[in-house]
Amino acid sequence: MTSSPPRPGRDSRVARLPPRERILDAAEELFLTEGVRAVGVQAIAERAKTTKMALYRHFATKDALIEEWLRIVAAQYTTAFDRVEAEHADDGRAQVLGVAHFVAEGLPDIVRRGCPFVNSIAGLTDPGHPARRLIAEHKVKQRRRLTVMCERAGAQAPDEVSAEITFLLEGAQVSAQNGAVDRAGDRLVAAVTGVLDRATAVGGRADGS
Known part of the structure; x- marks a missing residue:
């Protein structure tokens, strides 16, 4: 959902990292600044x-390097979901808002470097590319987990609610990357809160009906 933070170990000690880690670090920097196909x-x-x-x-x-890098990025999101679920056990609303805050906090990095998934999809035109399939599978799993969180929050139509929230999360990242909206993080959290408020009201749905 958001740009990956610097990989562990990327600092003045980088020269002492194992070769595989140095390669992944270098690939990430170049892929984000120049694109996966141009590098x-x-x-x-x-x-x-x-x-x-x-x-x-x-x-x-x-291509194997691109796939492994994106697998690491996807794992960071999985870790973030794991964390908010652990911190707010059985509190679906807090979990969803925790995800929204996680994405919001990562938006400044997206302004600088772009979203790894969005940038990579733009450079990988073959829908059957292993890295494209990895991204698609990651998004499906992420949406499924978000739906469960919405259900825990008491949403009347959790799958519809998770779809709307996903649009907000993804849209905030694109808007941050192209500079279309100011205070994107604050607006994202407020919008997700509003969706949850409507969806968990008695008889309410994500569309306000």
Whole structure:
């Protein structure tokens, strides 16, 4: 949902990281700034202070490297969902708002570097690409978990509510990336709160009916 924060270990100690981690760090920086298709393996190897041969020992192809990077990004979202569920056990409303705050807090990073998923989809035109399939599967799982949270919150139509909230979460990221809306984080949390208020009112639904 949001741009990935710097991977653990990316600081002045980067030269001491294992080669595989240096490669992933370098790939992330270049993929986000230049796009997954524009970046060549040689450029990634140079940024990681290694060789193409060493890179291919860890990742058979550039596509495999893209897929692994996105798998790590997706895992960060899974961790965020796990955290809000653990912090607000059985409180679906707090869980949904926790997700909204997580996305809102990541928007400044998206302004700087863009959303890994949005940027990658733009560069991966083949819908059957393994990385595209990974993103699609991740989004399905994320939506399913959000639906469960909405149900816990007492939403009258949890699947419809999770769909509307997903539109808000995704839309906030795109708006932040292109600079279309100011105070995107505050607006996102307020909008999600409003959807929950309507959906959990007696007889209420996400569309206000």
